[in-house]
Amino acid sequence: MSEPLRQETYLPDDDNGSAEVYDFLRAHENTHGSRPAPRYLLAGSDPGDSVELPEEVYRILRQVVDAMRQGHAVTVSPQTRALTTQQAADLLGVSRPTVVKLLDDGKIPFERTRTHRRILLKDLLEYRERRRAEQYAALEATSVSFDEEEDLDTVLEDLRAARRAASVRRRQTS
CATH class of the missing domain: 1.20.5 (Single alpha-helices involved in coiled-coils or other helix-helix interfaces)
Incomplete structure (x- = not known):
């Protein structure tokens, strides 16, 4: 039985073992070049008790461990793949009417189910990256x-x- 999904923030301890994991991950990457073929295992305490981690899970683990090693807290917040306009607004840090205007202006693709708009998380994240790039370009200009x-x-x-x-x-x- 799986645990219910919830947002949780993890604070690093002074001795949480993340430095050892970070050193292992870093050494592995240095030994095999910049992008080794992904094959990462999560091992249990019994011999042969292991499971292979997909590359995406490895990248997440790497980011979490690196942040904790630097003394940062890490928040894991499960998201659905289709967001409401309010969820999209919360993720972008803007108001819901602003998101609706972006949708109506065609800046973010969306699907309509009856009277509700649904935004794919992938599309919203792509928009956020485009907006950041435009903001950095404007600053540089x-x-x-x-x-x-x-x-x-x-x-x-x-x-x-x-x-x-x-x-x-x-x-x-x-």
């Missing part, structure tokens, strides 16, 4: 390099001009 001896007013005017140019480009692509 508005950056201005300056010499410390340069006049501050000139630097500020260059920054304003870069922001205006980025705004014009954004309006042209929308």
Whole structure:
């Protein structure tokens, strides 16, 4: 019988063994090159008591162990593959009406079941990555390099001009 799915946050102990697991994982990757063929086993206490881990589970384990080794807490939050607009809004950190507008504008694909919209988690995560890339590009477009001896007013005017140019480009692509 499996346990019910729930969100849970795991805090690292001072001696939680994650350093040893991290060292093993790192040594294994270094020995076999950058991307060894995945074959990772989870072993029990009895001889022959083991199961092979899929590569996806290994990557998750690797990320969890690395975060805990650095002293970070880790939250595991099960998600369904089809989200409501409210679940999508919570994941993106925006309001539900904002998500509805993104759906209506065609920026995120969705399915409609009667009066409800359902968003595939895969599509929502892809949108979030596109949005982050656009935000980083906008930040870079508005950056201005300056010499410390340069006049501050000139630097500020260059920054304003870069922001205006980025705004014009954004309006042209929308």
